[in-house]
Each structure stands twice: as C-alpha cells, then as structure tokens.
Amino acid sequence: xxxxxxxxxxxxxxxxxxxxxxxxxxxxxxxxxxxxxxxxxxxxxxxxxxxxxxxxxxxxxxxxxxxxxxxxxxxxxxxxxxxxxxxxxxxxxxxxxxxxxxxxxxxxxxxxxxxxxxxxxxxxxxxxxxxxxxxxxxxxxxxxxxxxxxxxxxxxxxxxxxxxxxxxxxxxxxxxxxxxxxxxxxxxxxxxxxxxxxxxxxxxxxxxxxxxxxxxxxxxxxxxxxxxxxxxxxxxxxxxxxxxxxxxxxxxxxxxxxxxxxxxxxxxxxxxxxxxxxxxxxxxxxxxxxxxxxxxxxxxxxxxxxxxxxxxxxxxxxxxxxxxxxxxxxxxxxxxx
Amino acid sequence: xxxxxxxxxxxxxxxxxxxxxxxxxxxxxxxxxxxxxxxxxxxxxxxxxxxxxxxxxxxxxxxxxxxxxxxxxxxxxxxxxxxxxxxxxxxxxxxxxxxxxxxxxxxxxxxxxxxxxxxxxxxxxxxxxxxxxxxxxxxxxxxxxxxxxxxxxxxxxxxxxxxxxxxxxxxxxxxxxxxxxxxxxxxxxxxxxxxxxxxxxxxxxxxxxxxxxxxxxxxxxxxxxxxxxxxxxxxxxxxxxxxxxxxxxxxxxxxxxxxxxxxxxxxxxxxxxxxxxxxxxxxxxxxxxxxxxxxxxxxxxxxxxxxxxxxxxxxxxxxxxxxxxxxxxxxxxxxxx
Numbered sequence: 001x002x003x004x005x006x007x008x009x010x011x012x013x014x015x016x017x018x019x020x021x022x023x024x025x026x027x028x029x030x031x032x033x034x035x036x037x038x039x040x041x042x043x044x045x046x047x048x049x050x051x052x053x054x055x056x057x058x059x060x061x062x063x064x065x066x067x068x069x070x071x072x073x074x075x076x077x078x079x080x081x082x083x084x085x086x087x088x089x090x091x092x093x094x095x096x097x098x099x100x101x102x103x104x105x106x107x108x109x110x111x112x113x114x115x116x117x118x119x120x121x122x123x124x125x126x127x128x129x130x131x132x133x134x135x136x137x138x139x140x141x142x143x144x145x146x147x148x149x150x151x152x153x154x155x156x157x158x159x160x161x162x163x164x165x166x167x168x169x170x171x172x173x174x175x176x177x178x179x180x181x182x183x184x185x186x187x188x189x190x191x192x193x194x195x196x197x198x199x200x201x202x203x204x205x206x207x208x209x210x211x212x213x214x215x216x217x218x219x220x221x222x223x224x225x226x227x228x229x230x231x232x233x234x235x236x237x238x239x240x241x242x243x244x245x246x247x248x249x250x251x252x253x254x255x256x257x258x259x260x261x262x263x264x265x266x267x268x269x270x271x272x273x274x275x276x277x278x279x280x281x282x283x284x285x286x287x288x289x290x291x292x293x294x295x296x297x298x299x300x301x302x303x304x305x306x307x308x309x310x311x312x313x314x315x316x317x318x319x320x321x322x323x324x325x326x327x328x329x330x331x332x333x334x335x336x337x
Numbered sequence: 338x339x340x341x342x343x344x345x346x347x348x349x350x351x352x353x354x355x356x357x358x359x360x361x362x363x364x365x366x367x368x369x370x371x372x373x374x375x376x377x378x379x380x381x382x383x384x385x386x387x388x389x390x391x392x393x394x395x396x397x398x399x400x401x402x403x404x405x406x407x408x409x410x411x412x413x414x415x416x417x418x419x420x421x422x423x424x425x426x427x428x429x430x431x432x433x434x435x436x437x438x439x440x441x442x443x444x445x446x447x448x449x450x451x452x453x454x455x456x457x458x459x460x461x462x463x464x465x466x467x468x469x470x471x472x473x474x475x476x477x478x479x480x481x482x483x484x485x486x487x488x489x490x491x492x493x494x495x496x497x498x499x500x501x502x503x504x505x506x507x508x509x510x511x512x513x514x515x516x517x518x519x520x521x522x523x524x525x526x527x528x529x530x531x532x533x534x535x536x537x538x539x540x541x542x543x544x545x546x547x548x549x550x551x552x553x554x555x556x557x558x559x560x561x562x563x564x565x566x567x568x569x570x571x572x573x574x575x576x577x578x579x580x581x582x583x584x585x586x587x588x589x590x591x592x593x594x595x596x597x598x599x600x601x602x603x604x605x606x607x608x609x610x611x612x613x614x615x616x617x618x619x620x621x622x623x624x625x626x627x628x629x630x631x632x633x634x635x636x637x638x639x640x641x642x643x644x645x646x647x648x649x650x651x652x653x654x655x656x657x658x659x660x661x662x663x664x665x666x667x668x669x670x671x672x673x674x
Contacts, residue, residue: 318358
C-alpha cells in the first residue's frame with residue numbers, strides 16, 4: 001500500500017495520430033503474473049467468498065438481500081487493481097519538448113462475469129452472456145456522466161496468450177479522455193461511405209452478408225455473426241445487430257438477448273473448431289457525443305489467437321491471413337456444437 | 338509439385354483503408370511448421386551445401402569464381418518457397434459484391450544473411466550487417482523496375498514467437514502493388530507536420546533526441562538509435578540516419594556502414610537487456626515515386642516480443658506500455674556488451 005506508484009502518462013506519437021499509455025506501475029504486475037501459478041478457486045480473487053481480495057465493487061447483479069462485497073452475486077464490476085489509467089485528478093494536456101503529453105486520467109474496470117470459476121466457453125450460458133452485455137451497457141451509461149471521458153473500450157482477453165492474467169471469466173473496460181486512433185479511423189471511414197452513398201456502410205455489409213451467406217456463422221432475428229470479407233486473422237468473426245444504432249449503450253432490453261445468443265453461438269463454434277483457443281473480443285461503438293450518428297453501427301470483433309503476428313504486420317498494418325474467411329465460416333457453420 | 342495451389346487475393350476492408358492478403362496456400366505451411374522440429378545445419382535449407390532446397394537464387398554476394406546455387410556465398414536472396422504474393426500475372430482490380438478485390442501480385446523474397454546457422458544476435462558481425470543492408474538496397478532498387486510495384490516492405494522475424502519458421506538468420510521483403518495503410522498514414526502524418534512547420538518531423542525528432550539524450554541508446558556520426566517517445570512496447574527502438582532522405586534505397590555506400598553499426602549495437606543492447614528475446618525489425622521507407630519528398634525520413638523500427646498484445650490494443654490501436662522508454666533506454670545504454 002505504501003509503495004511509490006508512478007502515475008500513468010498518455011503520450012502522442014508525433015507522426016501518427018496514435019496515443020500510447022505509459023503505465024510503469026503495471027510492469028511489476030507483468031513480472032508477477034509470469035512467476036505465479038494460476039490461482040485455483042480457493043485463492044482466486046474473483047471467486048465468491050474472496051470479495052475482499054478485489055477493490056470494492058462499483059456495481060453488481062445480486063440476489064435480493066445480499067450485501068455488496070459479499071457472496072450472492074451473479075456478476076460483479078470492480079476497479080482494476082492495477083489500472084492503466086486513474087480516475088482521480090484533472091485532465092491536463094502539456095507539451096514535453098516537441099512532444100504532446102496528457103496525464104493518465106480514465107477508468108479501468110473489471111467485469112467478473114460469473115461466480116463460476118470455469119473459464120471454458122462451454123460454461124457460458126445465454127443468461128450469463130445476457131448479464132454480461134447488460135453490465136457493459138450499464139457501465140458505459142454510468143461513465144457517460146463523467147464529462148472528461150470521450151470513449152469507453154470494452155474487451156475480453158481469454159487465455160494467457162490473449163493477454164489474460166487470471167483464469168476466472170472476466171472482461172474489462174477502459175474509459176479514455178481521447179478517441180483512440182482505430183476508433184477515429186472507423187468513424188471517418190464510415191462517414192466517407194455515408195457521404196458518398198447516404199447509407200451506413202455496416203448496414204450495407206449486413207445486407208451483403210445476408211445475401212451471399214458465404215461468410216455467415218450464426219443468425220437470429222436480431223443479430224448476425226459472420227467472418228469479415230477482409231479478415232486479418234484465421235477464424236476472425238464479427239457480431240452485429242440488425243438494427244442500425246451507432247452506440248452500443250442505446251441497445252434495448254429485448255435486443256440484448258438476441259445479441260447474447262449470436263455472440264455465444266459464434267464463440268462456441270469458434271472454440272469447437274479450434275480446440276478452445278485463446279481469444280479476444282472487443283466492442284466497437286461510437287464515442288460519447290456521436291451516439292446517434294447515421295453512419296456508424298456498433299459491433300463486436302472476435303479474434304482467436306492462433307497465429308503469431310509478424311514484423312511485417314506490425315510495421316505496415318497490412319495482414320497476411322492463411323485461411324480464407326469463406327473457408328473459416330463454412331467450418332464454423334458445420335462443426336457440431 | 339502437382340498440388341493445386343489456390344492463388345492469393347488482396348482484399349480491402351470496406352470501412353478502414355486496410356488491405357489484407359488472403360493466402361490460403363500458406364495455411365499448410367503453418368501447420369507444417371508447428372509439427373516439424375527446427376532443422377539443424379544438416380537439413381537446414383538455408384545452410385551452405387543445401388542450396389538445392391530453396392528456389393533458385395535471385396542475387397548473391399559470393400567469392401569470385403563460385404557458381405550460383407552452390408556454396409561460396411556470404412549472402413543469398415531467394416524467392417520465398419511459400420509466397421504470400423506471386424510475381425506472375427497482370428494486376429487486376431475487381432469488385433466482389435460490395436467489396437474490393439485485387440489478385441495477389443507482388444514479390445516475396447528471403448534474404449539469407451549469412452552461411453552461419455547460428456541465429457543469435459551475438460553471431461552478427463558488422464560486416465554481415467553491412468552486407469544485409471546492402472542487399473536490402475540492391476533488391477529495392479531492382480524491384481523498382483517492375484512498374485506494378487508501389488512499395489517494398491523489408492522486415493526480419495527472429496524467433497518463433499516473432500513469426501519466424503526457420504532458425505537460420507534471414508530477413509524477408511514483400512513488394513506490393515498497393516501502399517499499405519500504416520505506410521500511407523506515416524506519409525500523411527509527416528506531410529501534415531511539414532505543411533505546418535516546413536520541417537521534416539523525423540529531423541525534428543532526431544534533434545530533440547540528441548538534445549535531451551534521455552531516450553538515446555546508440556549513436557555515431559551517421560545514425561542514431563533511441564527509444565521512441567510514444568513507444569508502444571517495452572524496449573521498442575528506432576534507428577534513424579542523421580542525413581535526411583525519404584527512401585532507404587537512396588542511401589550512399591559510406592552511410593551503410595554507419596547505420597549497420599548503430600543497428601547492430603541496438604540489437605545487441607536489446608538482446609543483452611532482455612536475455613535474447615524474439616524480436617522483429619521493420620524498415621520504414623517512402624514508397625516508389627515518393628523517394629525524394631522533403632517530409633519523410635526512412636528508419637528502422639525494432640520491437641522485442643516480450644509482452645502479449647491484448648484485445649484492447651488490437652481493437653483500438655491504443656497501446657499500454659508498462660515500461661517507460663526513458664527507463665528502457667537507460668537500461669540498454671548501461672548494460673555491458
């Protein structure tokens with residue numbers, strides 16, 4: 001507790017419009033994670049009964065009558081114990097020589113998806129997936145009240161190779177005072193398409209995928225899961241709601257279940273096809289202030305981590321994918337789950 | 338030989354200006370690599386005496402009087418046996434439904450840097466590094482004559498986690514009929530700075546790094562190696578020539594040695610600091626047709642692969658770096674090599 005913690009900084013690349021969080025206090029954690037074995041249910045900070053091992057909860061879905069920070073919850077949200085950004089303080093932009101710097105203001109939260117320690121995709125029920133999506137929405141809506149925040153990034157790392165340091169099923173969110181490069185690029189690209197055609201590019205993609213069905217993986221009345229046409233990675237997938245909406249947090253109650261079903265089916269088909277690979281998923285949603293634009297459409301990007309990214313791909317943003325999305329989608333459609 | 342090979346395609350993401358190579362025939366190779374043990378010198382296709390195991394050489398630096406595709410070489414360049422792009426055919430851009438497609442035209446070559454099988458950084462001599470840089474230049478100049486090519490990407494994958502499938506020291510180049518996203522972004526960002534200040538942003542960075550020296554790792558009369566201010570990864574480094582020049586292939590003979598010395602010193606200091614990590618390096622250079630622009634400045638990006646990239650970083654292009662570049666640079670400067 002008394003250890004000196006060096007605050008995070010947000011630095012801007014002078015050439016690319018790319019921000020980087022320099023978070024030196026997370027270094028110790030990386031080392032820690034490599035050295036310690038994975039915690040079992042007895043010592044797992046995310047298991048029921050161990051609520052005292054995490055920072056106090058921000059929100060929970062729990063049985064009536066149970067108290068915060070005790071057992072009885074279905075889902076719990078807590079601050080990350082090793083946050084990349086800190087919620088305290090004023091936002092301060094300064095020059096540093098020729099460079100641009102911002103102090104590391106933001107939020108970094110952990111969504112503990114279930115009391116069940118089992119990390120496998122097979123252990124995820126539709127009810128749990130529904131709770132998880134609902135928690136994402138509730139947190140994004142709550143953080144919108146903090147005027148310093150521009151954007152919330154919701155993501156899940158599953159397995160050590162995908163960056164997870166704990167087995168117990170969880171996702172994370174990071175609220176940032178800037179709009180990250182990739183988010184800005186997606187918005188710009190979508191706006192370009194809209195100016196040209198007066199249609200949402202994602203709605204166009206949806207229509208095209210429903211027309212050809214070549215890359216389709218899962219579908220119900222409210223959502224689709226498919227392999228993107230220009231997939232960067234083998235078995236990459238995208239889950240998109242059929243209803244046009246720029247911001248995820250505008251989702252309606254009855255839609256959450258539909259999206260939960262499709263997202264879960266895609267995860268199960270991917271997991272079965274690739275023998276339970278590590279994976280990441282990431283919510284792409286319009287930043288605060290653009291929640292109702294006509295050109296953007298929220299969606300999930302799902303990437304199993306089965307190939308290494310090479311120097312070529314790092315350096316260029318130009319990817320080589322050895323599996324065609326049509327082949328991956330056919331495999332996922334046909335696998336028995 | 339008679340196996341049916343599915344041709345590569347270059348596909349464009351409909352939202353982002355991002356191209357992806359779909360190269361299904363490389364899939365088999367990925368599987369192959371995982372199953373086979375690493376070849377020793379006797380069975381290594383890149384070792385002297387085994388020249389018949391590679392496609393015929395495109396170029397070599399060899400002892401006078403020795404024949405192509407036999408021993409006696411210091412450095413050899415061959416076509417990649419499993420190319421991501423093929424040199425044969427006409428460039429053809431077509432729509433595919435709502436999407437954009439190009440056939441997989443390009444070149445994919447392997448630079449075998451030395452007859453010595455030892456993959457360690459410690460085995461690299463300045464003479465060998467000099468030969469390697471010279472080969473990069475010679476190949477980029479030669480490929481410029483092919484009018485279909487817009488850009489050559491030169492990179493090195495060292496170690497399996499960095500994407501290398503063979504131990505024997507080698508780098509690769511891919512010549513492409515498009516300008517990859519990241520290359521275009523760097524040029525645009527640099528042009529923006531130039532329009533604003535009428536100075537090259539990389540020359541400004543160079544001046545700043547030489548002024549503060551906080552992030553400096555190695556320096557001689559002709560080049561500098563430093564940790565970038567907004568480094569995405571721990572111990573990331575950049576090697577840049579002091580002489581402003583947009584395209585690497587315009588380098589002069591006497592400069593090659595200076596850059597080779599600094600690049601090698603940075604690799605050695607990085608390798609010693611991190612106990613011989615897997616790493617990638619990547620040459621960033623202006624595309625054909627922009628070789629003499631005032632706003633761009635070629636450089637090498639060097640990234641040791643010691644942390645996993647998380648879902649957050651994939652999805653946003655917003656990186657969390659747990660080691661400050663100042664700390665990494667100090668460590669690299671002070672380590673004994």
